[in-house]
Amino acid sequence: MSTATTEHHDHHDDHGPAYGWKRWLFTTNHKDIGTLYLLFSLVMFFIGGGMALIIRAELWQPGLQIVDPLFFNSMTTMHALVMIFGVVMPAFVGLANWMIPMMIGGPDMALPRLNNWSFWIMPFAFLLLLSTLFMEGGGPAGGWTLYAPLSLQGGDSFAFVIFSIHFMGISSVMGSINIVATIFNMRAPGMTLMKMPLFVWTWLITAYLLIAVIPVLAGAVTMLLTDRYFGTSFFSAAGGGDPVMYQHIFWFFGHPEVYILILPAFGIMSSIIPTFARKPLFGYASMVYATASIAFLSFIVWAHHMFTVGMPLAGEMFFMFATMMISVPTGVKVFNWMATMWRGSMTFETPMLFAIGFLVMFTIGGLSGLMLAITPADIQYHDTYFVVAHFHYVLVPGAIYSIMAATYYWIPKWTGNMYDEKLGKIHFWISTIFLNVLFFPMHFVGLAGMPRRIPDYSLQFADWNMVASIGAFGFGFSQLIFAYVVIKCMKGGEKATDEVWEGADGLEWTVASPAPYHTFETPPTIK
């Protein structure tokens, strides 16, 4: 930027950010890029949420009232794609950008220019994806898993969907490469691997997962693309292909992907819970090993999404037991967090409320997952609302709550202002009540046999669906409180101290609040 920097390379002077929109477009600063990712994710959260409300409005009553079935199906498809690739993943990458360099005592990400690209590809990819809704034939409507042959039978917007998925993938892979390089190369002297905060550890492992499976997804969707437009027949039986093979390839990506959506959340929990329990994390090393074994196991359980395709018995048994094995390291983590809180002097500020909400409700989702892992039971539950209940319990009070907890926890460091504690608590309680009103009844209708991804349903499911829709609107609108709290905190408020939280531990709390534009230009000394 200024000529001064080019003159003496290794010495950054105290130049702050550039002004105006160019600051954001050309920035290579990890804090700016973190902010961009987080704000992008917040915007997408409301877009994806709007789609969910369209779905729940249609499901308010049996019968077709508001939207036509094709549009309904494209809403369920788009809602999932937006929430997974546009909300949870970018939010985690944003948190990684902001926090990892500060947590390991490095000045920035290892590859700042790459970082700028990783972010700016995202808005482009989502513009492309969302624009398909306005194209002839509508957006993708075959479900977020894009199963062949159904996904190949939609409108011609399909090519745009594939390209947007490619771009999201490129962005995630570049982001992950950057994170791995940062963690290996930018640590302050003395910050050994086993001294790194767990958020850094979980992100390191997540980044490897992303690098390993996003290319497989890219391959799968490329095969869809060539099947549709270039006459290959990977998934068409007429040409010697096999549609079931698509499911194998997809879920080889898909199951590690669901852990990509939750491992960073485990890291966030491991930061927040010790702070508010005022005790160090119980079982640090076991947390690291548990995370690594979850990541490893996630590669050998994919076919639990396919128990009904007609696998041989031995295969069903293998995937059933492998899946159940994952609950062991997951259980280790839950017990470690509980042991951390045990006899701690706990206080319940908003981040801690969200963390405890995570712990309780994520576990509910884990238990329904275990039920689904039982092959003979899954043959009943598969493709019903029970599955919908399962993954919403692990993703909403799981991944999303962890992101909100992280925002409340670190926003004083980002902005230098305390957020409105009272509103934060109100946000937590209203969200938590409505969330359960929304998702718990889905277990009931699912067990009673209501299929997922259907705009109309039999009368017997009517009452619980109305309850769920009430929950959905309550939950959706209560997120406006979150947006309000965040914006208010960005604008001003009571000044935060450098330490912010009484029991907080970690390098990020040793720098000023708000964190200066450049931190740890000279590496800190690690005890």
Place this chain on the structure above:
Amino acid sequence: MKTMSQHIVIAGKLSVLVVAMFGFGYLMVPIYNVLCDITGLNGKTSSVAAVAPQTSGEKSERRVIVEFVAVVNSSAAWTFEPVQRSMEVEPGKTYNASYNVKNLSSQPAVGQAVPSVAPSAAAKYFNKIECFCFTRQEFEANGSKEMPLVFFIEEDLPRSIDRVTLSYTYFDTGEKPVPASDS
């Protein structure tokens, strides 16, 4: 703290991994096909003609029911039906069956049948000596054919299986028949 070139080294190694995993996605296709061929997973049967069985000559009391199923791929205008719904067969012996196909469109068309056997554990014991599914069939507008199938079930078919379903799905290949006369 390391230098830019050290970052590039890591990024380079990881990029190799990215490319390798993209390749692995494609490698899953042949792996899957080989696994299916070996195990009969997915009910895929061999698409190569088998040779007629060498029977041990011993009389066997064992009988297996073979059921015939026909499905037309939704986007194709054909009728497709087995001539016989089911057969009682003795493992090790050769049998004949046939299917009727009619092209309902007013255009000439080419069709292809794709077989599948259930339960999948039976697939590798189900052998076809002759089958219309080995080739494509050409039809005139509104043309029809009776198509033969010669098969046998191996004597090693697991004892637990006493009923085997052979299902064919009929696809329009989208090609136009090549006129036999000129060219």
